[in-house]
Structure formats: C-alpha cells, structure tokens
Amino acid sequence: MTTIQLPSPGALPDTIEGRPASDNYLTHTRGILSWIFTLDHKRIGVMYMWSVLGAFLLGGTFALLLRTELLTPGPTITDSADTYNQWFTLHGAIMVFLVIIPSIPAALGNIILPIMLGAKDVAFPRLNLFSYYLWVTGAVLCVVSLAMGGFDTGWTFYTPYSTTTTAGGVIPVLTAAFVLGFSSIFTGLNFIVTVHKLRPPGMTWFRMPLFLWAIYATAIIQVLATPVLGITLLLLIVERTVNIGIFNPSMGGDPVLYQHFFWFYSHPAVYIMILPAMGIISEIIAINSHRAIFGYRLIAFSSIAIAFFSFIVWGHHMFTSGQSALMNTLFSAISFSVAIPSAVKVFNWIATLYKGSVSLTTPMWYALSFLFLFTIGGLTGLHLATLSTDVHLHDTYFVVAHFHYVMMGSALIGMIGGLHHWWPKIFGRMYDERLGTIACWIIFIGFNVTFFTQFMLGSQGMPRRYYDYQPEFQVYHVISTIGSYIMAVGFTLTAISLFGSFFNGKKAPANPWGGRSLEWQCASPPPFDNFAKAPRVGDCYDFSVVHWDPKLGGYRVDESNDPEVNPAAQGTKAAH
Amino acid sequence: MAHQVSHSAGAHAGSHAGEVHPEVGHVVPIKYLVGAGAALLVLTVITVAVRYIDLGEANLALALAIAVVKATIVALIFMHLRWDRPFNLLVLIGSIVFVGIMLAFSAMDVHQNSATMFNGNPPEAETVMQANAPGAPVAQFRSTNGGVGDTN
Amino acid sequence: MSQTIANTHTTHADQAHGHDDHAHGHDPHVAHHFDSMAQQFDSAKLGIWLFLATEILFFGGLFVAYAILRMRNPEVFSYASHYLDTIMGGINTCVLILSSLTMALAVRCAQTNRRGGLIVCLVLTFMGAIGFLVIKYFEYTHKFHDNLVWGSSFYVPPHDAEGHAEAMALKTAPVAATAIVVKDPTLFAIPDLAAKPAVDVSAVKSASVGPSGMARANGTPAPEQAAAPAPGKLEEAHPGTHLEDTKLPPNTHLFFAIYYCMTGLHGIHVVAGMGIIAWLTWRAVRGDFSSKNFTAVDTGGLYWHIVDLIWIFLFPLFYLIH
Structure with a gap:
C-alpha cells in the first residue's frame, strides 16, 4: 500500500494529497502576523534563515573592514587600534554566535528536519518560536552593546581583561551570548525530542538520512555544552558588576578556571558548527553521485563519536596557559583522536564518489569545495594539536587560517551548499545554476587566496589580532585582502543567483536532484503540515528506484517494483 | 527506540481498588511517596549529626554519599524514574557524567599554578583591609602549599 | 521555560489548520502534530528531562568552580563554613523535602482526578517555597549585617x-x-x-x-x-x-562569593518554581487537569524536584564542613 500519491505523468496535478497544488506553507495563511506568531517549523526556519543571512552580511562587512585595514602597516582606514579591536571582536562574535551556530541547525535544520523525518512539525513548536525570538533578542543586545561603547575583548571574553576593560558594551554582549546560548539549547532540545519521538512508523534509526544523524549529534552537544557557557557568562557578568573575584587573580581567583569553563563549551561549539555541515555534505554527495552512500553506519556513528570526543579535547586551546605537562599531553593525544572519525567521514564521501555517476550541480560544487577545504583545515588542526609546534603557532595567523578553513571553508560552505541544495524545496524556484557554479568557483578561489596566505603569515610569526605589523609581512597581507575581495564578489554573485530565482527562476519540481529521502517526495514548496498521512519510508539511499521524468522536469520515485509496496512484484525484486 | 516499551506495563504497580488510571504515565503509590519523604528527613538529620564527628577526610565523603543517596531517592521515587522510560534516566546520568568530565579535567591541574598565585590575601582585598580595618590580620601565609610560592 | 515545554499540548486551539481530513477523532488534549496521547506525553517527558539535564550542567559549572576553589583553599572552606547557620540550613532542607513530597502528591492527585487534593498539595508546595525563601532571607540579612559578603566589601568592618x-x-x-x-x-x-x-x-x-x-x-x-x-x-x-x-585565612571572601553565587542562583530557581506552581494552581482551580491531562503538573513537578535535588548537594557542601 502506498500513501504517497505519485503525480500522474502528463500534466502537473491540480491537487496534491487532497488540497490545491498551489497551497503551501508560504501561501497557507497571509499577512505579517501570520509569520510573527507562526508555529510552523518551516516558517520559523525561513525567518531564521533571513536573520542569519542578515547577520552574515554584517559579520562579512566587518571582515572586509579588517582586511582593508591590514592592507598597509600602521593606520589604513582607521587610526585607532581600539576601533580595530572592536571590529575583530564584532566580526568574531557575530559570526560565531549569530551566524554559524544557528545557521545550519536552526535555519536549514528547522525547515528540513521534520520533513525529512516524516513528521508534521518539531515536538515543541512554541519552544521553537521562543528560541527564534531569543535569537532576535540576542541580536538586538549585540546592537545595544555597540551603542553603549562596543567591546574589545575578542569573542572569547578572556578574564581578567574582560572584567577590567573600560569598553562600555561588554555586559550587553555577554547577556547577548547568554541569551543566544539558550536559543541554541532549545533548538537542540526540540530536535532531540523530535528525532526520538516523532519518527513515523518505518523510520527506524538506521533509515534516517545522515543529515538527521548529524543534526542529532549536534543537538546532543547543544544541550550538554551550552549551559556551561550560560553559567560562565553569568559569572562573568557578576564578576564585572560586583567583583566577586572568582576569576580575578588580584582577588585570589583563578583566570585559568574561566578558560576551562569557556572552552568546555566553545570547543564542542566548534562541532556544533561543523557536524551539521558534514550531514549536508553526506546528503549532497550521495544524491549527486546517484549512488548509495558508502559506509552509512560508519558515518552515522562517527557523528556521535565526534560529539563525544568534542567534550574531552578543550584543553588544546590552553597549551600555553600554564597547564601541566600531563594535562597538555592528555589533551594533545585526545585531540589527535578526533581525526579518526573525521577521516572516516572524508574517506566514505570519496568512496561514494568513486564510480558514481556524478552530476556537477551547484550544491555538488560546494560539496567538492568542502572536501578540499575541510581536509586542509582538519590536517592543519593536527599541527596545532602537536604540543611543540603549537607553542610556536599559538595565537598566530596560522590558527586564524586553520579555524577559518574549518569554520568558513567547511561549515559555511556546507551551509551555502545546503542552501542551494534545498532552495528549490524551500521556495519552489530554481536558481541560475550556471551563475551559482561560477560563484562557487570564485568563492573557492577567493577563500584559498585569503586564508592559505595566512598559513604562511602565521608560520612566519605574525600574531593574530594585531592592528599593526612589520613591513615584511605586507605582501602576504595584501594578497590576503585581495582574496577577501574576490570572496565578496563570489558571495554577491551567489546572492544574485539565489534572489534572481524569485524573479525569473523556473518552477521547481518536487525532486530536482534525484533525492530519495522524504523531503523530496513532498511538493516544492511543502504543504502546510508536510504530510497528510504518515509517509511510507524506504531506504533513503537506494537510488535504484529514482528515475528521471522529463514530463515533471525532475525525478520520480517509482517503488512499484518494491515488494513492500507491491507484493505482486516479489519476483522481480527478489534478486536484490 | 523507546516506542516499543509500553507505559501501561508498569502502571499496575500503583493499583488501588476503585482508583482512576491515567492512559499514560504511572501513579506512584502513596506509601512510596511518604516513605521516600520520611527517609529523606531521616537522612538529613543523620548528615547534620555526622558533621559534629571528626572523621578527617571521610567527613566530606560521607556527607556527599548521604547526599547521593538522598538524590537517588528523589530521582527514583519523586521523579518517577523507577517507572519511567530508561532513556530519561540515561539523560539524567549522562548530564552528571559530563559535569564529572568537566570537573576531572579542570581539577587535575589545581595546584599547577600555585607558584604564581598570591600568598596571603590578594592585593585588592589587602588594600581594602588596610584601609578599613587596621587591626585586621592581613596576609597570613598559607602553610599548606609548602612555601612553593615563597620565592622572594 | 518549562512552562513553554509543558504547554505545547494546548497548541491545538491556537491556529486554524487545514487538516480536517485527519482531525476527526483526535483527542482534544493532543496537539495536531502528535498521533497519540502517549506520543505527546513521552515527548513532554523527554523534553523536560533534557531541560533538567541543561539545568544540571548549568549548576555543574558552579559546582566545578566550588570544587576548584575548595581544593585551592581548603582552610578557607572549613573556617568559613562555621559562619553559616547549620540549624537554619537544616530546617530549609526539610522544608524543601516536604514541599517536594507535596509536589509528588500533587502529581498523584492530578493523575487520579482528585481536584481538591491537587489544589491543596500545590498550595502546600507553594507555602514550602515561601518558607524556604523567608528562612533564606533571614540568613542573608544576618550575613549582610555582619558583612559576610562577597568581594572587597568582605574586608570592610561590619x-x-x-x-x-x-x-x-x-x-x-x-x-x-x-x-x-x-x-x-x-x-x-x-x-x-x-x-x-x-x-x-x-x-x-x-x-x-x-x-x-x-x-x-x-x-x-x-x-x-x-x-x-x-x-x-x-x-x-x-x-x-x-x-x-x-x-582568618586569606581569601575567605571567595567562600562567600561562591556561596552567594550558588545559593543565589538556586534561590532564583525557587522563585521561578513558585511562578510555575502558581500557574499550575490557577489552572487546577480552573479545572484543567484530569487523569487525561496532567502533563503540565508532571513536568512542573519534575522541575520542582530538581530544585530540591540541587539543594540536597548545596546543603552539605556549604553548611556541613567539619
């Protein structure tokens, strides 16, 4: 028995699942209030998406200001080193707390996760909306802190500087990060419950698409690590307002304790950023290779393994903070072991590509960029986990380049790739694929020009966060800045290709890439409550039943040969 | 995962004649609840009493052991975990394990920085003491760290 | 926050849904995106347990700070603990335990359709919370009077x-x-x-x-x-x-810093718990709860128990240092 009605070949159907084909979550209700008070996960996800992209624009603007300032030694566009400090702090804080952490789970995850799972919504729709407004509150507080004099602590808020600096905006930004933390916790909590309790019959754990495994692993980190950030920031606020002295050495407190607390969250936070991107890459690579993902269980388990390991490696941020040799050795060794599950994923992706019939779509180009950039970012992480080299490289541009390869080259590229992958699903429009591909190439080139140069800068001793530098570094800084401009062009083209789809994009079919998971079996854009009846769940990586249908302009899942669907076909499928 | 476990399986434990049974969840018998409350009160008295007996290091261990027993009673009886889905118990235990991980690694190095820490009262406290309580016993030296920091 | 979790089952009435095709026969207490009461109840339970896990890690940070400070300054903790009033702390522990008991009884009353018992138990729990805060108030004012406070002010004479x-x-x-x-x-x-x-x-x-x-x-x-x-x-x-x-050992102010942080944060949780209990009482009086609909009482109760559970550890760690 099939519960998914396949569109009859020939003409586009007037009704899908008993309602007009034009009725979808975007048109179901109208008016601004229907968005502000919506409890629909897709709308909340779309609001997250626009907000996060807006914050990305802001954070990116600060990045361009930074790079422009570094074109020449000494003053270039500002004569105040303090202003420069505020810029890089803002760039870091915005990109980490407002952009990368919520980008994939809260924006794309919210839209896609319940549909992929076959659920009508997330488990707690009100909590979902509440967490979005927490995000908004956090963003507003960031702006308030700017108005109150900004902050120059770096995104890490290290004590005792953060408790003694005269910058006026420190407390609002600490509150902002605190609030954003709770937004992230509630998103994660929602997803864990959704994955546990709202799977329809047939969606077993090992039938879940790998994106869901990645989001689930991420949610575990969000729930377990983020509260520690909350209490740390709360202590910092109390420290700064009433001087309790717990982190203050001149009061007998322990500033290293702050670093332990901060990195107990912020190292796992790195995996909050990268794990969902890995999930997206698993989806894009499998679908565009039209081939079952290689090592499904290994990729799924490696997500959980990375989530677990992420909690016991935080000390590698503190190799130069006066840790004992024993601690340093332990943390160094455990940090190396994170390479194992990460490499498991990379090898499985490459094995999936091998002998697949690869379609070089725009999302696929992003996935391939991810493979290159993540490999570079991951392997340079080993340099930093090695104790002796870290002492040389600590707090240099090498570190900056390393984490930009992971945070931006991997997490953000994964996010943009996912955006291209699901854009037709979310808005029902195809974008200009040629422009999208060109933009991807420009971003890829610009990214490497910007950040590969910084590896060289760092290994030659250029410290991070400096306003001024020795003239011999200038050539690298100029190249890096030019790279950042190239990237800006690339992102502009991406925006043009995506936004252009609203004006001249052709209508997207339900399944433009040949996906097999549930979201591709639902209309584009999806109807208001996703599935009128619980959908039938098949093997989401069995692409043998996915066929190109020129009449639809997309792919069609034909399960008529599947004995589970059609008992008469027992004989033909038995060979499998 | 937990879908296969039926809630009603454990529900009969709370059976009383003529009592309404909810469709979901578990009704804990009154004797369990009152018993748990009484046990918690008794343990509170014991833990206060133990404070006045000098057991050296064992004092802390004993106080914490009693606290763990009390917490277990609260979690299993009051919070229904004895009859609840095992995964919820796993969530509770998991969160405690992660606090343990944080504690273990942070505490490993606790005396590492002693040599660079202030002996006696820290300067900020000391200046206040000097200004406000001239008779106060400022800056006593710690004898416990073996004079490690006493390099001057 | 736990209100938000506990309250999801009322979502149903909030929006007009275009799903009449499957809405018939749907339990009015079950939100549209759940298939059954059991699924909704399990989701709410898992949700609140995950929230409690975040609470434990939230307090966990303070417990770690406590442990580090105590390892660094053992003499401070054994000295300063004697400034705390064990009797008052002990009474407060008993008050919280009793209010936990009445909360557990409240859940039982809700499950078994005893509306009167539910209201009485919730009011008693609320009284327990007030009693706890009153005793805490006397403890705090006494310490403020003696200038047993945090930070530099600790060194200002009373x-x-x-x-x-x-x-x-x-x-x-x-x-x-x-x-x-x-x-x-x-x-x-x-x-x-x-x-x-x-x-x-x-x-x-x-x-x-x-x-x-x-x-x-x-x-x-x-x-x-x-x-x-x-x-x-x-x-x-x-x-x-x-x-x-x-x-007076050096750094004694740190004991009081962490004391006020931990008991203060705990006190904030007690106040939040009072808000939840008051809301539950209001709904109980309105007659919302029954054996078919007690999820909010259950989840609110779990929150109240975790407040008790944390105090069970705070009490020996601060008041009972030999």
Whole structure:
C-alpha cells in the first residue's frame, strides 16, 4: 500500500494529497502576523534563515573592514587600534554566535528536519518560536552593546581583561551570548525530542538520512555544552558588576578556571558548527553521485563519536596557559583522536564518489569545495594539536587560517551548499545554476587566496589580532585582502543567483536532484503540515528506484517494483 | 527506540481498588511517596549529626554519599524514574557524567599554578583591609602549599 | 521555560489548520502534530528531562568552580563554613523535602482526578517555597549585617556604630583614600566609602601579576611587611567579627562569593518554581487537569524536584564542613 500519491505523468496535478497544488506553507495563511506568531517549523526556519543571512552580511562587512585595514602597516582606514579591536571582536562574535551556530541547525535544520523525518512539525513548536525570538533578542543586545561603547575583548571574553576593560558594551554582549546560548539549547532540545519521538512508523534509526544523524549529534552537544557557557557568562557578568573575584587573580581567583569553563563549551561549539555541515555534505554527495552512500553506519556513528570526543579535547586551546605537562599531553593525544572519525567521514564521501555517476550541480560544487577545504583545515588542526609546534603557532595567523578553513571553508560552505541544495524545496524556484557554479568557483578561489596566505603569515610569526605589523609581512597581507575581495564578489554573485530565482527562476519540481529521502517526495514548496498521512519510508539511499521524468522536469520515485509496496512484484525484486 | 516499551506495563504497580488510571504515565503509590519523604528527613538529620564527628577526610565523603543517596531517592521515587522510560534516566546520568568530565579535567591541574598565585590575601582585598580595618590580620601565609610560592 | 515545554499540548486551539481530513477523532488534549496521547506525553517527558539535564550542567559549572576553589583553599572552606547557620540550613532542607513530597502528591492527585487534593498539595508546595525563601532571607540579612559578603566589601568592618565611626575617620585619611581599589563604588555597602575616589583596578591587574606573583601595584606594601600588624592594634579592634579573628585565612571572601553565587542562583530557581506552581494552581482551580491531562503538573513537578535535588548537594557542601 502506498500513501504517497505519485503525480500522474502528463500534466502537473491540480491537487496534491487532497488540497490545491498551489497551497503551501508560504501561501497557507497571509499577512505579517501570520509569520510573527507562526508555529510552523518551516516558517520559523525561513525567518531564521533571513536573520542569519542578515547577520552574515554584517559579520562579512566587518571582515572586509579588517582586511582593508591590514592592507598597509600602521593606520589604513582607521587610526585607532581600539576601533580595530572592536571590529575583530564584532566580526568574531557575530559570526560565531549569530551566524554559524544557528545557521545550519536552526535555519536549514528547522525547515528540513521534520520533513525529512516524516513528521508534521518539531515536538515543541512554541519552544521553537521562543528560541527564534531569543535569537532576535540576542541580536538586538549585540546592537545595544555597540551603542553603549562596543567591546574589545575578542569573542572569547578572556578574564581578567574582560572584567577590567573600560569598553562600555561588554555586559550587553555577554547577556547577548547568554541569551543566544539558550536559543541554541532549545533548538537542540526540540530536535532531540523530535528525532526520538516523532519518527513515523518505518523510520527506524538506521533509515534516517545522515543529515538527521548529524543534526542529532549536534543537538546532543547543544544541550550538554551550552549551559556551561550560560553559567560562565553569568559569572562573568557578576564578576564585572560586583567583583566577586572568582576569576580575578588580584582577588585570589583563578583566570585559568574561566578558560576551562569557556572552552568546555566553545570547543564542542566548534562541532556544533561543523557536524551539521558534514550531514549536508553526506546528503549532497550521495544524491549527486546517484549512488548509495558508502559506509552509512560508519558515518552515522562517527557523528556521535565526534560529539563525544568534542567534550574531552578543550584543553588544546590552553597549551600555553600554564597547564601541566600531563594535562597538555592528555589533551594533545585526545585531540589527535578526533581525526579518526573525521577521516572516516572524508574517506566514505570519496568512496561514494568513486564510480558514481556524478552530476556537477551547484550544491555538488560546494560539496567538492568542502572536501578540499575541510581536509586542509582538519590536517592543519593536527599541527596545532602537536604540543611543540603549537607553542610556536599559538595565537598566530596560522590558527586564524586553520579555524577559518574549518569554520568558513567547511561549515559555511556546507551551509551555502545546503542552501542551494534545498532552495528549490524551500521556495519552489530554481536558481541560475550556471551563475551559482561560477560563484562557487570564485568563492573557492577567493577563500584559498585569503586564508592559505595566512598559513604562511602565521608560520612566519605574525600574531593574530594585531592592528599593526612589520613591513615584511605586507605582501602576504595584501594578497590576503585581495582574496577577501574576490570572496565578496563570489558571495554577491551567489546572492544574485539565489534572489534572481524569485524573479525569473523556473518552477521547481518536487525532486530536482534525484533525492530519495522524504523531503523530496513532498511538493516544492511543502504543504502546510508536510504530510497528510504518515509517509511510507524506504531506504533513503537506494537510488535504484529514482528515475528521471522529463514530463515533471525532475525525478520520480517509482517503488512499484518494491515488494513492500507491491507484493505482486516479489519476483522481480527478489534478486536484490 | 523507546516506542516499543509500553507505559501501561508498569502502571499496575500503583493499583488501588476503585482508583482512576491515567492512559499514560504511572501513579506512584502513596506509601512510596511518604516513605521516600520520611527517609529523606531521616537522612538529613543523620548528615547534620555526622558533621559534629571528626572523621578527617571521610567527613566530606560521607556527607556527599548521604547526599547521593538522598538524590537517588528523589530521582527514583519523586521523579518517577523507577517507572519511567530508561532513556530519561540515561539523560539524567549522562548530564552528571559530563559535569564529572568537566570537573576531572579542570581539577587535575589545581595546584599547577600555585607558584604564581598570591600568598596571603590578594592585593585588592589587602588594600581594602588596610584601609578599613587596621587591626585586621592581613596576609597570613598559607602553610599548606609548602612555601612553593615563597620565592622572594 | 518549562512552562513553554509543558504547554505545547494546548497548541491545538491556537491556529486554524487545514487538516480536517485527519482531525476527526483526535483527542482534544493532543496537539495536531502528535498521533497519540502517549506520543505527546513521552515527548513532554523527554523534553523536560533534557531541560533538567541543561539545568544540571548549568549548576555543574558552579559546582566545578566550588570544587576548584575548595581544593585551592581548603582552610578557607572549613573556617568559613562555621559562619553559616547549620540549624537554619537544616530546617530549609526539610522544608524543601516536604514541599517536594507535596509536589509528588500533587502529581498523584492530578493523575487520579482528585481536584481538591491537587489544589491543596500545590498550595502546600507553594507555602514550602515561601518558607524556604523567608528562612533564606533571614540568613542573608544576618550575613549582610555582619558583612559576610562577597568581594572587597568582605574586608570592610561590619556596619556597627564603632566600625562606622572608623570608616568615617578613614574617609578623611588621605593615605587610605588612595590605597582603596574600587572598580565600582556601588560594591561597597557603606555609602561613606562609596564616596571615596575610585582608582582604576586595571592598574593593579597589570602590575600585580608578576612571574612570582609578588609584585605589588601602586607601591602597596608586600605581604611580608603588611603581615605583622602592631600587636597593640589587635586589642583595639572590635571583638566578635571575622576581621578581628586572628585565624582568618586569606581569601575567605571567595567562600562567600561562591556561596552567594550558588545559593543565589538556586534561590532564583525557587522563585521561578513558585511562578510555575502558581500557574499550575490557577489552572487546577480552573479545572484543567484530569487523569487525561496532567502533563503540565508532571513536568512542573519534575522541575520542582530538581530544585530540591540541587539543594540536597548545596546543603552539605556549604553548611556541613567539619
């Protein structure tokens, strides 16, 4: 028995699942209030998406200001080193707390996760909306802190500087990060419950698409690590307002304790950023290779393994903070072991590509960029986990380049790739694929020009966060800045290709890439409550039943040969 | 995962004649609840009493052991975990394990920085003491760290 | 927050849904995106348990800070613990345990359709919360009176007549005025001291963290010199306060810093719990709860138990140090 009605070949159907084909979550209700008070996960996800992209624009603007300032030694566009400090702090804080952490789970995850799972919504729709407004509150507080004099602590808020600096905006930004933390916790909590309790019959754990495994692993980190950030920031606020002295050495407190607390969250936070991107890459690579993902269980388990390991490696941020040799050795060794599950994923992706019939779509180009950039970012992480080299490289541009390869080259590229992958699903429009591909190439080139140069800068001793530098570094800084401009062009083209789809994009079919998971079996854009009846769940990586249908302009899942669907076909499928 | 476990399986434990049974969840018998409350009160008295007996290091261990027993009673009886889905118990235990991980690694190095820490009262406290309580016993030296920091 | 979790089952009425095709026969207590009561109840339970896990990690940070501070300064903790009132702490523990018991009974009443019992139990739980906070209030005011507080203010003599006079005298002394390190004048409980000119604390910070840790800022005397006050001065000091105790270990203020942080955060949770219990009581009076719909009481109860559970650890860690 099939519960998914396949569109009859020939003409586009007037009704899908008993309602007009034009009725979808975007048109179901109208008016601004229907968005502000919506409890629909897709709308909340779309609001997250626009907000996060807006914050990305802001954070990116600060990045361009930074790079422009570094074109020449000494003053270039500002004569105040303090202003420069505020810029890089803002760039870091915005990109980490407002952009990368919520980008994939809260924006794309919210839209896609319940549909992929076959659920009508997330488990707690009100909590979902509440967490979005927490995000908004956090963003507003960031702006308030700017108005109150900004902050120059770096995104890490290290004590005792953060408790003694005269910058006026420190407390609002600490509150902002605190609030954003709770937004992230509630998103994660929602997803864990959704994955546990709202799977329809047939969606077993090992039938879940790998994106869901990645989001689930991420949610575990969000729930377990983020509260520690909350209490740390709360202590910092109390420290700064009433001087309790717990982190203050001149009061007998322990500033290293702050670093332990901060990195107990912020190292796992790195995996909050990268794990969902890995999930997206698993989806894009499998679908565009039209081939079952290689090592499904290994990729799924490696997500959980990375989530677990992420909690016991935080000390590698503190190799130069006066840790004992024993601690340093332990943390160094455990940090190396994170390479194992990460490499498991990379090898499985490459094995999936091998002998697949690869379609070089725009999302696929992003996935391939991810493979290159993540490999570079991951392997340079080993340099930093090695104790002796870290002492040389600590707090240099090498570190900056390393984490930009992971945070931006991997997490953000994964996010943009996912955006291209699901854009037709979310808005029902195809974008200009040629422009999208060109933009991807420009971003890829610009990214490497910007950040590969910084590896060289760092290994030659250029410290991070400096306003001024020795003239011999200038050539690298100029190249890096030019790279950042190239990237800006690339992102502009991406925006043009995506936004252009609203004006001249052709209508997207339900399944433009040949996906097999549930979201591709639902209309584009999806109807208001996703599935009128619980959908039938098949093997989401069995692409043998996915066929190109020129009449639809997309792919069609034909399960008529599947004995589970059609008992008469027992004989033909038995060979499998 | 937990879908296969039926809630009603454990529900009969709370059976009383003529009592309404909810469709979901578990009704804990009154004797369990009152018993748990009484046990918690008794343990509170014991833990206060133990404070006045000098057991050296064992004092802390004993106080914490009693606290763990009390917490277990609260979690299993009051919070229904004895009859609840095992995964919820796993969530509770998991969160405690992660606090343990944080504690273990942070505490490993606790005396590492002693040599660079202030002996006696820290300067900020000391200046206040000097200004406000001239008779106060400022800056006593710690004898416990073996004079490690006493390099001057 | 737990309200938000507990409340999801009322979502149903909030929006007009276009799903009449499957809405018939749907339990009115079950939200549209759940298939059954059991699924919704399990989701709410898992949700609240995950929230409690975040609470445990939230407090966990403070417990770790406590442990680190105690390992660093064991003498401070065994000394300062005696300033806390074990009897009051013990009574408070019992009050919380009893209110936990009434909360558990409230859940039972809701499950078994006893509306009267539910309201009585919730009111008793609420009274327990108030009792806890009243006792806590007396403890705090007593400590504030003796100036057993956090931070630098710990070293200001208690606000009695004699100390006040002394503080007044000091205020006019030029040496004392410059020696005081005040980042935020409001951190001093005594208004007279707040009037003193503030010195930027960053000056102390940068200069005082030398490799040996012994460098002093602003030419403040090193501890060796300051360590030996004139013997006569000790007899002049007012007896009975912590500052006159010759056995006062250095860094004692840290005990009170972490004490106020942990009990304060716990107190905030008690206040939040009171809000939840009040809301539950209101809904119980309205007649919302029954054996078919008690999820909110159950989840609210779990939150209240975790507040009790954390206090069970706070009590021995602060009040019962031998």
